[in-house]
Amino acid sequence: MSAARNSPVSEGSRRYDVVIAGGGPVGLLLACELGLRGIPTLVLERLPPGRDEPRALALHPRTQQILDRRGLLDDFRAAQERAGGWAFFRRHIDNSAPRGHFAGIWRLGRAESVEALPAGLFVQREDIKAILAGRAAGLGVTIRHGAEVTGVRQTADEVVAEVRDDSGESVVRARYLVGCDGGRSTVRGAVGIAFPGTEPTSVSRMALATVPQDADLPTGWVRTATGWFMRMPDGRIAATEWDVPEDLSTPPTLEEFNASVQRVTGSRTALTDPKFVSRFTDATRQAERYRAGRVFLAGDAAHIHFPAGGQGVNLGLQDAVNLGWKLAARCAGHAPDALLDTYYTERAPVAARVLHNTRAQSALMRPGQDTDALRDLFSDLMEIPEVNSRLSALIYGNDIRCPVPGAAHPMAGAFVPDTALATADGPVRLAERLRSGRPLLLDLGDGAQDAAHPWRDRVDLVPATSPDLDVRALLIRPDGYALWASDRPDALAAGRDDEGLRTVLTEWFGAPLDD
Structure with missing residues (x-):
């Protein structure tokens, strides 16, 4: 007998099966997956439209394959062209070939030929959100900006989200709730899911600001005696140091950023007129489970790591697609509840692998003569095809399989290429x-x-x-x-x-x- 479909529960006069806390790329792609199957869905996003850190994200081949299977890939390609694509990126790295890197060593190929897709499709975060929000709205998803989930409680039959917006406090009831609300997830804390991991060993300060015309700053990705200096494809500048302040709770300032750049590069250049200044570390954590009853976690709410190789957004988007079709099937009454548990068993090992390799990359990026020697050796090893293939698979996830217990055929669990x-x-x-x-x-x-x-x-x-x-x-x-x-x-x-x-x-x- 198929699982009975319960009636969705309400927010005012509207009725929803699923509420998504967080309207970033992960939450919006999950909303698209649910909307595609006609599941009443509400997205609650605390920021107004267009208010986000301006940055480009690299979409890896597996993510591009998934987007193609939803008819979205052409929209993302067009967004990359508007941003300049690989030509823009090549101006900021020493190697003009469109290759990836491991710990800033630009010798990474791909594990295999993947449907003639590039190693990275570079799209502005705001473009990603706009494309996905447009698709979600066209599928009947409701998106509320300026609304933040502040608490969660649940019963055997429903989830109640406490919501704050400009009009005050309210509640939203649904059959399921998914926390896509980032590394400091309110949802994760509200349902008591632990977030174990490692404390930061490095701190990176980043800004998008005006660079003086006479600046003597280096270009590209530069490792110095005291850290790393990076100029990103989208104009952002970052400096990474391995001297972590005790207090990271205060908002970062332009003065703090300029001081870090000067320590790392030796330049006395000071940037002005910042569009944003941010700070992040290499703290690495993974939720001990991705589900608590009717509440799920996806994206950074489930895992955080040093952003090496652009793996974070791809990990999160693939979380969303994995969970989306399963949650839709359950809401439609077709699937057993046990199907929802496969989300964690399939995705948690993938995230653990990403956390492991980003820890290794952070260690390889440390300043110092001992690390210099290790990088030289590692760079030579990357010229061995088998080593390069293995590292490429770690970064791009081309070898990810979904376990199918009891399956006899070798294709079971593999991603099926286009044909x-x-x-x-x-x-x-x-x-x-x-x-x-x-x-x-x-x-x-x-x-x-x-x-x-x-x-x-x-x-x-x-x-x-x-x-x-x-x-x-x-x-x-x-x-x-x-x-x-x-x-x-x-x-x-x-x-x-x-x-x-x-x-x-x-x-x-x-x-x-x-x-």
């Missing part, structure tokens, strides 16, 4: 067939659609042929990962794989329809 399909409706790319946000069963000649017919209300059943897929049938999750495959000719017709497919469909997408 051309020939269908009764004409040629189509696999990525385009996933834009509904529904699971996809490709019947490539094994009769799989007949076995899956009782799940037709929640799984797209598509007979097709493909020159690139060496299987007879393939079941793909909404986020692009394979759950089940068969490569034996006529195995389903002979009844040998029938029960395996039905078992997977039931475990992941609920009980079949009664015909």
Whole structure:
């Protein structure tokens, strides 16, 4: 029997299944995933539109693949072009090739060729938010700016979020709540989820401000005897030191930033007219769990780390897509509650790997002669293809798999690459067939659609042929990962794989329809 769908609960006259605390990229992509499946969703964002730290974010190949499977990739490419793309980035690094870095060593390739996608798609944070907010609103999601979640309580049937905005205090009730409210998450604290990790060993100060024309500042990413100086692709300047002040609670100032730049570079240049000044450390923490009853965490609310390699935004966006289709299926009454627990079991190890490699990068970026020697050796090792491939996989996540317990086929758990399909409706790319946000069963000649017919209300059943897929049938999750495959000719017709497919469909997408 499928999970019964309860009525969504209300905020005034509107009714919502899911409330999302935080309208940054992670919260907005999660809202898009829910809106795509028609789940009543409310986003509460404390900042007004356009009020955020101006900075560019690098979207890695796996994230680009996911965006393509939602029809968003072209919008992000256009946003990169408006910002100047790789040509703008190359002006700020020593190596003119569009390669990545590990601990500031610009020799990182990619673990594999990924659908001809660049290693990084550079998009302004505000552009990301605008694109996703536009998509979410078009899907019926409600976005309230200037509204901050200040407390959370829950029962067996609902979550109650305490909200503060210009009109005062109020409450919002929903079936589920997701905290996408950053590293100092109010939601995480309110539900008592611990956030263990390591204390900071370095502090970075960053600003977007006016640089004097006669400035004698270095360009690019420069390691000095006292720290690092960095000029970012979007005009930001940062200085990193390994002398951490005892008190990091006071707001950073331009004077503090200029003093740090002068200590790191030896230059007496002082920037003026700041658009913003910020401060961050290499503190590394991960939530001990991502779920407490009807409350979930995603993005920085679940994990923080030193921002090396642009991994944070990609980690968070992929959290959102993983949780989104599962929460939508549960709200629609199709999926068992246990499906929601796979969000943590799948995503927590990925985050732990990111935290581990960013700790290593922070250590490799320390000043000092001992680290100089280690960097020289590490740089040589990165020229070994196998080493480079391993490090690239760590940064870009091209090797991420989603575990499928009991799966026998090697494709189960792997991300399915885009390919051309020939269908009764004409040629189509696999990525385009996933834009509904529904699971996809490709019947490539094994009769799989007949076995899956009782799940037709929640799984797209598509007979097709493909020159690139060496299987007879393939079941793909909404986020692009394979759950089940068969490569034996006529195995389903002979009844040998029938029960395996039905078992997977039931475990992941609920009980079949009664015909």
